[in-house]
Amino acid sequence: MRLSQFHLNTYKESPSDAEVMSQKLMLRTGMIRKLSGGIYTWSPLGLRVLRKVEGIVREEMDRAGALEILMPAVAPKELWEETGRWDQFGAQLLKMTDRAGREFCFGPTHEEVVTDFARNELKSYKQLPKNFYQIQMKFRDEIRPRFGVMRGREFLMKDAYSFHLDEAGLVREYQNMFDTYSRIFTRLGLKFRAVQADTGAIGGSGSHEFHVMASSGEDALAYCEDSDFAANVEMAEAICADTRLAATQTMEKVSTPKQTTCSDVAALLGIDIKRTVKAVAVVRTDNKFALVLVRGDHTVNDIKLSKLSGMADFRLATEAEIRETMGCVPGFIGPVKSKLPIMVISDRTVAAMSDFVCGANEAKFHLQGVNFGRDLPEADLIADVRNVIDGDLSPDGKGVLSIARGIEVGHVFQLGQKYAQAMNATVLDDQQKAAVMYMGCYGIGVSRIVGAAIEQNFDERGMIWPAAIAPFYISVLPMNAHTSESVKVAAEALYQELSAAGFDVLLDDRNARAGVMFADQELVGIPHRVVVGEKGLDAGTVEYKGRRDAESKNIPRAEFVAWLKALRGA
């Protein structure tokens, strides 16, 4: 591509509302332009990257035996009512009405549509298994779209759905997709990790998320260096290997006039924060109060808590509710001698503690030397309700956990019969009986991958694309082509030769100053560049520099294309 024939429109400044680096850089380079909140136009530059990601995903899905289809983006209400999701999906579902007054939604995901397709197409077990996928724009009316294409309302997604006669078939395809996803992210050139994920309301027996590792990621992941254990912190089990020691102290009230947090209290008393217990007041589904106890340095895991009986819709208590129910201001509440009998849910770690410190249920005081059984009854419920932290024991017993951040770019699910059952999607089995099919679903956020790739690969000058998804593989920058005919001719010849050799080349024929060409090439993140200058030509060389390299190197002009091929191969 000749830059003079392309459309490149870079900015020196990024819009003030851009928050994350990928968003800033995508807007500065003009890869995307915002039309409305969470809705973007992909420019020629941006679309090149998006299409490359899409291409790799498509190739690997095809290779795995999945069959591409294209479903409508708009689906009728009736289909969504079959599964109950018309109402269940909530405000995220963009609904619309046609001229006849019939209601539709813009698909945020396609289980209903594909299951309808499958129940009409698949009549015999002999047609199974099948895996249908599509790559298509989805729309989810996010409460707070942000981070550019990382959490847009409209986004490009690859969604696949597999159909099986039995669970064993589903498990096989699930593994096939898991392996396929690993190949896809490896080919994309991204550092990623597959983690066990919460199956949420969808249920089913298995689910993994694929995350691109980046410090700006929204999800925390727990993984073990010594084994293959990896899970979203949302669901990683917190192990407590400790057993409770006998009490050695007597319970005593201590003055903590301003210390409302565990770390402040620990600092005041000169003790390890691990000897403190914090109490979180929550309101249960039945509107009754409960007190959740976790160690001072731990945090409550909302998802784990919500899975406990009666806690499905729990919420944190308001300050007013705490005052009313506990008779104490927040900051000093605790499980000992509360005003009313309140259900106490203790994390396993807390249950194994002795001689600990907690709020005294009296403003400006805490208690120390507190022990279960003696100073307060054993908790009503002991459960894993905390988030794992760095250094915790791995649930598989093979080492300790580390925590890292990631961006969820893929999710594989064993759906089981949930949708097939609701929509009566059956095939005849070899006994000539109708059998409800088993389903799996497998998603990849194609447009999100573009953002995630930038979050993982940038520096102060701009983006740094993995070669597989770079908008261009190499740029040819002629120095002073406006005055030097020999440079102009040589650059053109090199451009032709590289193109013929199959490279995706960008020739900067704008007659711009060197600084402008360098700045744009680096901002756009083209992984390789070759500078053609008069001095070099006299010596028979061109100047090569990789986007991450500190120094450029001179390569004999005659050997350059072969040299670059070798570099690509390596």
Added chain:
RNA sequence: CGGAGCGUAGCGCAGCCUGGUAGCGCACCACCUUGGGGUGGUGGGGGUCGCGAGUUCAAAUCUCGCCGUUCCGACCA
């Protein structure tokens, strides 16, 4: 949904408090200049100051309403 901020040229911003001819930088156009890290200069084009009402002789500026947009979301004791 609740709270807060913002809305002035394509982008980044000033002006608003204290009402009186709408500005700056980048980008864009023309000419000159420069030519290996976003040259320097001269001259230009482009804005119903988010929309609507009100106050006033006069509103970007003050008041009210609406719309859009961005951020934060309780107190994890």
